[in-house]
Amino acid sequence: MLRKEFRIILLSLLVSFLLTAAKFTAYFLTHSVAILSDALESIINVVAGAFASYSIFLAGKPRDENHPYGHGKVEFFSIGFEGAMIFIAGCLIWVKAAQYFWGESQLREVTQGIWLISATTLVNLFLGLYLVRVGRRLSSITISGNGQHIMTDVYSSLGLIVALAAIHFTGWTWLDPAVSVIMGGLILRKGYQLLRRSVSGLMDETDMQVVDRVIQILRAHRRDTWIDVHNMRVQQYGNNYHIDCHVTLPYYLELSQAHDELKAIEMLVNREFPNSEVEFFIHPDPCIPACCHYCQLAQCPVRSEAFTGKITWKRENVLPNRKHG
Incomplete structure (x- = not known):
């Protein structure tokens, strides 16, 4: 699967390189600062694609003594690097726009610029949708993040086309730097989002969507011997997950029986999780009399309290480090 991811990201890199060249051609034809903004963002696509290619190659290396959980964390470095580059591009765009606000506009050949940007936008649309779809199917945050970035590029390019058309028909050249300022703001926002995601992954921030999914799976296939699940912690390494949790089992089970349950x-x-590897470190907890009132094991030979009701597993009782009830 990683070889497939590598081929996909190389395709993205090649297409982004060609589209960047086309956008810079449009800039040299028109001298539009808004088109320059779009071209600068495309440079980031190329740089980020190159870094993503390396991160996928590294993430595919097997575990070793120095990296017992594998090399998947590098993908968070990848999206962090991409976010930083996007953020820098946004700042450069604002600087360039400020210079154009105070200078004389040199716009020309706007019609040719519109056609070139429209063509690159269409190609980017197909590429972005493809990367987002494949990234979700393969559970690859690198491919998905790259696709989301390209889709952001598509939206900003659509706004650029509208602005260029308005300039062409109205002659309002001040729209050029004004649109550039708006695009710079959108790019800065996207850079911040990617940086935030990178930091959260490197700091092992809990992904509540994954937690909810795991809880839902366990709840749907719950066995009576699984009295409760608590102290759950989820860490992500690339498209793989490491989960720690405690499971309360009947205290009289033999070691082999407890092992089979876990x-x-x-x-x-x-x-x-068909496209991911989920590694569990499960600590078996013995039940205590206080568990009897929610234990569903009808034939329990040592029950000391009557069953009073089933406790539904959810975040509030699965994440804390304590038995339910």
């Missing part, structure tokens, strides 16, 4: 949990979740 193995069933690991196999169950991995089956529901």
Whole structure:
């Protein structure tokens, strides 16, 4: 699968390089600062694509003694690097726009610029949609992040086309730097979002969507011997996950029986994450009398309290480090 990811990101890199060349051609024809802004963002697509190619190559390396969880964390460095480059591009665009506000406009050949940017936008649209779809299917944050960035480029290019058309028909050249300022703001926002995602991944911030998905899977296939699940922690390494949790089991189970129960949990979740590897470190907790009132094991030989009701598993009782009830 990683070889496929590598081929996809190389395709993105090649297309982005060709589109960047086309956008700079449009800039030299028109001298439009708004087109220059679009071209600068495309340079980031090329740089980010190159870094993403390396990160996918590195993420595909097997675990070793120095990296017992694999090399998947490099993907968070990849989107962080891309976010930083986008942020810098946004700042450069604002600087260039400010210079054009105070200088004399040199716009020319606007019609040719419109056609060139329209062509690059169409190609980018197909590429971005393809990368987002494949990235989700392969659970690759690098491919998905690259696709989202390209889709942002598409939206800004559409706004640019509208602005160039308005300039062509009205002669309002002040629209050129004004649109550039708006595009710079959108680019800065996207750069911040990617940086935020990178930092959260490197700091092992909990992805609540993954937590909810794991809880839903366990809840749907819950066994009576799984009295409760608590102290759950989820870490992401590329498109793989490492999950720590405690599972309360009947205290009288033999070691082999407890092992089978925990193995069933690991196999169950991995089956529901077909494009990822989910590694579990599960700590078995013995039940205590306080668990009896929500334990659903009808034939329990040591029950000391009557069953009063099932406790639904959710974030509020699965994440804290304590037994339910």
